[in-house]
Amino acid sequence: MNRSQDLDAIAPDDPIIPAKKSAPVKKKKPSVKSDSPAAEPDVYGLLGHTQNSFSSVLVKPKILSFQEQDDGEKIYVGLRPHWINNLSWIVTFVFMIFLPILFKYIDILDIFPVSYVNFILVFWYLFTFIYAFEKFLSWYSNIFIITDQRIIDIDFKNILNKHFVQTRFAQIEDISSSIKGILGTFFNYGDVIIQTASEDNKIKFEKIPNPSKIIMVIKDLQDLDRQKRGGAL
Amino acid sequence: MIFPQNQVLTSYFLSAVKVFLFILAAMFVFLSAIVVKQVASITKSVSDKFNPTLTLISYIFLILTLILVLTVLTL
Numbered sequence: 001m002n003r004s005q006d007l008d009a010i011a012p013d014d015p016i017i018p019a020k021k022s023a024p025v026k027k028k029k030p031s032v033k034s035d036s037p038a039a040e041p042d043v044y045g046l047l048g049h050t051q052n053s054f055s056s057v058l059v060k061p062k063i064l065s066f067q068e069q070d071d072g073e074k075i076y077v078g079l080r081p082h083w084i085n086n087l088s089w090i091v092t093f094v095f096m097i098f099l100p101i102l103f104k105y106i107d108i109l110d111i112f113p114v115s116y117v118n119f120i121l122v123f124w125y126l127f128t129f130i131y132a133f134e135k136f137l138s139w140y141s142n143i144f145i146i147t148d149q150r151i152i153d154i155d156f157k158n159i160l161n162k163h164f165v166q167t168r169f170a171q172i173e174d175i176s177s178s179i180k181g182i183l184g185t186f187f188n189y190g191d192v193i194i195q196t197a198s199e200d201n202k203i204k205f206e207k208i209p210n211p212s213k214i215i216m217v218i219k220d221l222q223d224l225d226r227q228k229r230g231g232a233l
Numbered sequence: 234m235i236f237p238q239n240q241v242l243t244s245y246f247l248s249a250v251k252v253f254l255f256i257l258a259a260m261f262v263f264l265s266a267i268v269v270k271q272v273a274s275i276t277k278s279v280s281d282k283f284n285p286t287l288t289l290i291s292y293i294f295l296i297l298t299l300i301l302v303l304t305v306l307t308l
Contacts, residue, residue: 053281053282053283054283063280063281063282064279064280064281065279065280066278066279066280067277067278067279112250113247115308116247116250116254116308119254119301119305119308120254122301122304123254123257123258123261123301126261126294126297126298126301127261129294130264130268130294133268133290133291133294134268134271137268137271137272137275137287140275140287141271141275141278141279143279154278154279156271156274156275160267160270160271160274162274162278164278
């Protein structure tokens with residue numbers, strides 16, 4: 001028999017080897033659940049559950065909403081800069097608390113009457129606490145929100161200036177992240193930069209924890225948004 | 234006594250300090266008012282569980298600074 005003509009036929013000298021049982025291939029679980037056409041991304045699986053309201057990462061927060069929120073718009077993640085960024089002002093605050101004790105040793109305030117000294121002390125401590133409160137507010141109000149429709153950056157700069165930037169998932173062109181410095185590497189925080197097609201062509205999430213996981217969440221939501229728009233068309 | 238040899242000079246010096254502290258306290262009231270405004274703006278923009286607490290703290294600061302201004306007058 002010409003083997004080249006009939007390749008399915010077994011030649012008498014061909015050893016018969018039983019076919020290897022192929023191991024069942026485990027399908028990698030996608031981070032987007034596939035039980036419904038527009039399944040929600042598993043943000044709890046990626047980021048875990050929120051520990052407390054002062055956390056830097058708020059996963060599906062029930063206590064958070066914003067003025068520009070649309071009806072039915074779901075917040076997936078609320079982000080603030082990593083708490084370690086508060087360390088510099090906390091150190092300054094502690095130093096300011098103990099500074100009057102230092103003045104006591106130098107006897108610099110002894111030239112003033114007691115009533116004046118007391119007033120200066122009250123003034124100093126009030127100033128110290130307002131300084132700390134203002135710094136805390138700057139951190140607390142600097143919030144990045146990822147919803148099912150868009151990405152939002154709300155920031156209150158220089159006490160009175162409100163900065164609001166948003167971009168829809170369809171407008172996102174590129175996402176990148178960077179982790180800088182010793183603290184950034186040690187505590188795993190960095191910047192996430194989102195290039196958009198809009199006029200304000202960049203949104204920067206500064207010093208947020210787990211930048212790589214945040215990118216994954218954004219990508220999952222981008223896919224979900226694409227699915228939804230694909231279904232709508 | 235700041236200037237033991239001269240009572241008048243001491244009095245002038247303390248008056249100048251008092252004016253300085255009054256201006257400082259007045260500026261402080263202004264700063265507290267800005268903080269109150271900031272908190273109001275934040276609470277209006279982003280709703281959170283702690284917003285009432287933040288608002289309360291900001292108003293406490295404002296009241297304390299107003300008391301501070303009044304205290305300067307009694308020095």
